[in-house]
Amino acid sequence: MTNSSTYDVVVIGGGHNGLAAAATLAKKGKSVCVIEKSDAMGGMARNVAMGEGVSAPQIAHLLHNLNPKVAKELGLGDLLKGSPLPTTSLSADGNHVVVEGAMVRFADGTTHPDVNAYAKQTAQLRKFAGLLGQLSTKSPPKLDGGLTSMAALGELAGLAKLGLNVKMMGKKDMREFLRVVLTNVYDLVLDEMPDGPLAGMICADAVRGNYVGPRSPGTVFNLMYRLGTGGEVRMPKGGMGAVARAFEAAATKAGCDLRTGSGVARVNVEADKVTGIVLEDGTEIATRAVLSSAAPMATMKMAGIEHFDVEAARRIKNMRCKGTVAKLNLVLKSAPQIEGLSAAQMAGRLLIAPSAETVERSFNPVKYNELPTAPVVEAVIPTLSDPELASGGRHILSAVIQHVPHTPTGGWNDANRQQVIDTVVAQLEAHMPGLSSTIEEAQLLTPSDIEDLTGAPGGHWHHAEMGVDQILTVRPVNGLAHYRFAVGGLYLCGAAAHPGGDVTGVPGRNSAMQLLKDGVLS
Amino acid sequence: MTKAATKQAVPIGVIPTPLYDRMEAISTAKSWANWAGFISPLVLDTVEFEYFAIRNQSTLFDICPMHKYRIKGPDALKVVNRLVTRDVSKLRDGRVGYAMWCDEEGMLIDDGTVFRYSETEFMLCCQETMYSWLLDTAWGFDAEIIDDSHTVAGVSLQGPTTFSLLKDAGLDAVEDMKPFDLREIEPGLWVSRTGFTGDLGYELWTAWNDIGALWDRLWAAGGHWGLRAIGAEALNMVRIEAGFIAAGVDFQPVHAAMRLNRGRSPLELGFDKLVHFEKGHFNGRRALLKQQQDGVRYHLAKIDIGGFKPADGSLIYHRKKREVGHVTSGIWSPTMKQNIALAELKAPYGKAITDDLWVEIYVSEEGQWDKRIVPLTFVDKPFFQNARSRATPPNPF
Ligand SMILES: Cc1cc2nc3c(=O)[nH]c(=O)nc-3n(C[C@H](O)[C@H](O)[C@H](O)COP(=O)(O)OP(=O)(O)OC[C@H]3O[C@@H](n4cnc5c(N)ncnc54)[C@H](O)[C@@H]3O)c2cc1C
Numbered sequence: 067m068t069n070s071s072t073y074d075v076v077v078i079g080g081g082h083n084g085l086a087a088a089a090t091l092a093k094k095g096k097s098v099c100v101i102e103k104s105d106a107m108g109g110m111a112r113n114v115a116m117g118e119g120v121s122a123p124q125i126a127h128l129l130h131n132l133n134p135k136v137a138k139e140l141g142l143g144d145l146l147k148g149s150p151l152p153t154t155s156l157s158a159d160g161n162h163v164v165v166e167g168a169m170v171r172f173a174d175g176t177t178h179p180d181v182n183a184y185a186k187q188t189a190q191l192r193k194f195a196g197l198l199g200q201l202s203t204k205s206p207p208k209l210d211g212g213l214t215s216m217a218a219l220g221e222l223a224g225l226a227k228l229g230l231n232v233k234m235m236g237k238k239d240m241r242e243f244l245r246v247v248l249t250n251v252y253d254l255v256l257d258e259m260p261d262g263p264l265a266g267m268i269c270a271d272a273v274r275g276n277y278v279g280p281r282s283p284g285t286v287f288n289l290m291y292r293l294g295t296g297g298e299v300r301m302p303k304g305g306m307g308a309v310a311r312a313f314e315a316a317a318t319k320a321g322c323d324l325r326t327g328s329g330v331a332r333v334n335v336e337a338d339k340v341t342g343i344v345l346e347d348g349t350e351i352a353t354r355a356v357l358s359s360a361a362p363m364a365t366m367k368m369a370g371i372e373h374f375d376v377e378a379a380r381r382i383k384n385m386r387c388k389g390t391v392a393k394l395n396l397v398l399k400s401a402p403q404i405e406g407l408s409a410a411q412m413a414g415r416l417l418i419a420p421s422a423e424t425v426e427r428s429f430n431p432v433k434y435n436e437l438p439t440a441p442v443v444e445a446v447i448p449t450l451s452d453p454e455l456a457s458g459g460r461h462i463l464s465a466v467i468q469h470v471p472h473t474p475t476g477g478w479n480d481a482n483r484q485q486v487i488d489t490v491v492a493q494l495e496a497h498m499p500g501l502s503s504t505i506e507e508a509q510l511l512t513p514s515d516i517e518d519l520t521g522a523p524g525g526h527w528h529h530a531e532m533g534v535d536q537i538l539t540v541r542p543v544n545g546l547a548h549y550r551f552a553v554g555g556l557y558l559c560g561a562a563a564h565p566g567g568d569v570t571g572v573p574g575r576n577s578a579m580q581l582l583k584d585g586v587l588s
Numbered sequence: 589m590t591k592a593a594t595k596q597a598v599p600i601g602v603i604p605t606p607l608y609d610r611m612e613a614i615s616t617a618k619s620w621a622n623w624a625g626f627i628s629p630l631v632l633d634t635v636e637f638e639y640f641a642i643r644n645q646s647t648l649f650d651i652c653p654m655h656k657y658r659i660k661g662p663d664a665l666k667v668v669n670r671l672v673t674r675d676v677s678k679l680r681d682g683r684v685g686y687a688m689w690c691d692e693e694g695m696l697i698d699d700g701t702v703f704r705y706s707e708t709e710f711m712l713c714c715q716e717t718m719y720s721w722l723l724d725t726a727w728g729f730d731a732e733i734i735d736d737s738h739t740v741a742g743v744s745l746q747g748p749t750t751f752s753l754l755k756d757a758g759l760d761a762v763e764d765m766k767p768f769d770l771r772e773i774e775p776g777l778w779v780s781r782t783g784f785t786g787d788l789g790y791e792l793w794t795a796w797n798d799i800g801a802l803w804d805r806l807w808a809a810g811g812h813w814g815l816r817a818i819g820a821e822a823l824n825m826v827r828i829e830a831g832f833i834a835a836g837v838d839f840q841p842v843h844a845a846m847r848l849n850r851g852r853s854p855l856e857l858g859f860d861k862l863v864h865f866e867k868g869h870f871n872g873r874r875a876l877l878k879q880q881q882d883g884v885r886y887h888l889a890k891i892d893i894g895g896f897k898p899a900d901g902s903l904i905y906h907r908k909k910r911e912v913g914h915v916t917s918g919i920w921s922p923t924m925k926q927n928i929a930l931a932e933l934k935a936p937y938g939k940a941i942t943d944d945l946w947v948e949i950y951v952s953e954e955g956q957w958d959k960r961i962v963p964l965t966f967v968d969k970p971f972f973q974n975a976r977s978r979a980t981p982p983n984p985f
Contacts, residue, residue: 338873338874367728371727372666372670372729372868372869374869375692375872375874376671376691376692376724376871377691377692377724379724379727379728380727383727545692552874
């Protein structure tokens with residue numbers, strides 16, 4: 067074993083959060099090393115080569131929640147330039163619904179009857195989301211005496227205490243916020259409009275990434291989380307991979323050392339303090355602090371369960387993290403067409419979520435480990451925004467498939483994998499005639515594959531379910547909510563920490579700030 | 589030590605221990621209580637006889653209802669050290685240690701005795717049910733938790749003549765056992781020199797189905813040594829004299845407490861010496877360290893109270909005005925001829941402030957209530973201490 071070097075901080079995991087944490091600390095003059103297990107940085111936000119000349123978004127494909135504060139601090143402002151993409155919610159009858167900001171139209175430009183209801187509701191949710199968003203760039207607020215029970219959080223009054231600025235909202239809004247925040251999106255939406263592609267879109271956005279259907283409690287919170295920075299969807303030049311590369315460049319520019327190819331196997335602890343790490347290849351690195359973007363369970367095991375209180379270990383063991391999202395990338399010989407959509411709309415976000423009802427039904431099979439028959443799909447064709455992503459005039463279709471079991475009955479054999487591909491291609495083909503004949507290559511990542519690739523438990527989008535029992539002061543678990551992870555100098559900095567997943571940069575940045583505040587390095 | 593595998597209906601209500609028939613046959617008081625679901629005697633004859641038998645003769649108390657858990661496997665030491673606040677790696681094989689264990693906030697879950705057979709096998713003996721907590725504690729470690737509560741039976745043999753009695757019963761091999769020693773004295777019969785009386789005494793452990801025969805064997809040797817079977821009331825008197833705390837009385841086991849802030853830490857109960865911060869992490873360590881820095885909220889103390897009226901439950905006042913605590917256990921000690929008690933005081937009373945403290949005792953004389961304000965003084969050592977309890981070999985009688 068070689069004791070190769072010493073750093074102020076070692077960051078476990080080179081996903082965008084690990085990189086954000088590292089860059090933040092290095093900018094404050096700390097010596098930082100990022101250790102990434104796989105052979106490239108970026109985590110779930112990286113691009114992957116699919117044959118010669120094709121660079122596809124391996125897992126995440128759209129930027130919708132990058133925190134402006136993080137972007138500013140790390141000099142990533144360019145990612146937020148360029149206009150947001152429209153979203154088209156596809157309808158079997160061809161009356162596709164297009165949403166751009168607060169505007170809702172049919173694809174042919176005619177007014178949608180629910181435009182006012184949508185605008186009003188979204189404006190209010192954005193307002194609420196903005197307040198939650200303010201919370202997100204801070205460590206989750208502490209409650210005096212501790213938030214000791216779920217019951218206390220369940221009490222709506224509990225949320226009011228979470229540092230939400232009541233004055234900013236006014237009494238009426240506050241009451242409305244408390245009324246809806248823990249409820250389900252299905253009721254919220256169908257109170258305001260009839261079921262259809264618009265309601266389906268809102269519901270799909272509220273459930274994406276989590277083990278829920280629109281009738282599950284907490285889905286309104288999830289929708290607000292998604293709208294935390296406004297909810298606009300972007301595809302920067304170079305696709306999602308460019309986002310990962312921008313985070314990587316920020317870390318490198320700030321002076322971080324980045325290492326790939328061997329993960330962290332152990333975190334050394336002496337006298338209740340982190341002293342270093344050991345890589346899978348045996349290399350030892352001394353450090354005073356470790357920020358881990360690996361999952362809580364994996365991080366606890368690296369440091370040793372004996373350093374955690376029994377209650378903490380039990381909570382970590384019982385965390386909910388069932389991944390339900392699969393990723394399908396298609397390489398196409400030519401660009402697909404949808405009748406009636408403009409070029410800009412084709413290049414935007416395409417949703418198969420024709421009604422709230424179908425979104426709820428999409429959730430059913432996964433409960434029984436069955437393969438989906440009509441899953442909710444979010445598709446994008448990045449090559450329409452940036453043709454350089456695929457050579458020879460080819461195109462990439464990237465599809466996020468909501469509600470695929472982590473392990474279906476019978477396991478992920480070739481037949482099961484093909485069935486998921488066929489199901490999704492058939493759903494798309496219903497709107498894109500001839501699609502299947504243009505497919506050059508199809509690559510499916512199941513939740514189980516995503517777990518193997520990234521270490522995210524269950525392959526979960528957020529590394530841990532975003533549920534009322536696992537957010538804010540109880541994220542990832544009660545008692546470990548302020549990034550500090552039991553042992554002196556050990557912190558969580560990934561999606562499992564407050565405020566949660568998506569490409570936001572917030573958990574990484576907050577964790578770094580908390581470390582500095584705690585004075586571990588001074 | 590396997591239980592008979594016959595299928596029976598689950599008994600309803602309290603159930604007899606394997607010693608119940610023997611105790612029932614000699615009970616004149618017919619005073620029984622529910623101890624962990626078992627029928628357990630409060631008094632078999634009279635409290636006075638039983639109390640004096642503990643201090644002058646030999647007594648037998650049925651401890652079958654105690655909860656007993658075996659922790660076994662390569663990581664057994666790690667698991668026990670993760671559980672309790674004291675450093676069990678310092679406990680030698682064949683020794684027993686009094687121990688406390690806490691939740692993540694450093695509040696006492698329960699206290700009890702840890703029997704160390706070897707680095708890979710321990711038994712935990714305690715009042716509260718602890719199976720699921722032990723499973724949680726052992727999760728991720730290579731150790732098995734076995735609930736031996738209904739397979740290992742025990743009797744507590746206490747009093748100055750117990751060594752002589754054991755010799756007569758053919759168990760003179762206990763002769764060189766020191767306090768807290770543990771030994772398999774005959775195949776399947778384990779003896780520990782432990783007890784809850786502060787006196788000379790032993791606890792004898794054997795298979796559930798063999799405990800009756802053991803009782804008979806001790807009983808047969810006991811006549812000459814004044815052996816009496818006793819109940820919990822007499823035992824409660826001597827444990828207060830010895831300064832031992834009782835779960836549910838002097839502290840509230842935190843897992844059973846429903847209300848906030850009912851828990852107490854080992855530091856608040858005065859057991860700083862049993863909290864070994866330097867041994868590495870154990871449950872509640874960080875919270876206890878913080879409490880040690882920030883200061884405790886309470887002090888449990890041994891007190892000597894004026895007068896002779898037992899003060900159990902009485903409130904304690906500073907300058908006869910400000911309420912600062914209460915008596916958790918109090919008796920008139922017939923041996924010490926003192927009005928003794930354990931009391932909980934709000935810090936800094938009981939440590940930094942020990943003067944001008946008063947106990948308010950209410951006494952009822954056939955329906956007429958009278959109030960007495962009596963002074964208290966603090967006592968450092970156990971009220972009852974006797975060289976015979978520690979002498980090895982024990983003095984013959
Ligand atoms: C199918 C799918 C689609 C998604 N689509 C979107 C989307 O379109 N837009 C969006 O905003 N979000 C999306 N998300 C969510 C988003 O990608 C994640 O929440 C976010 O990328 C998490 O970032 P992170 O840095 O916290 O963790 P990750 O990106 O998971 O990075 C963690 C890194 O740690 C490494 N690692 C793990 N263990 C070790 C170890 N022991 N030693 C060293 N390294 C280790 C892993 O290899 C990995 O690179 C999607 C998620 C999924 C599953």
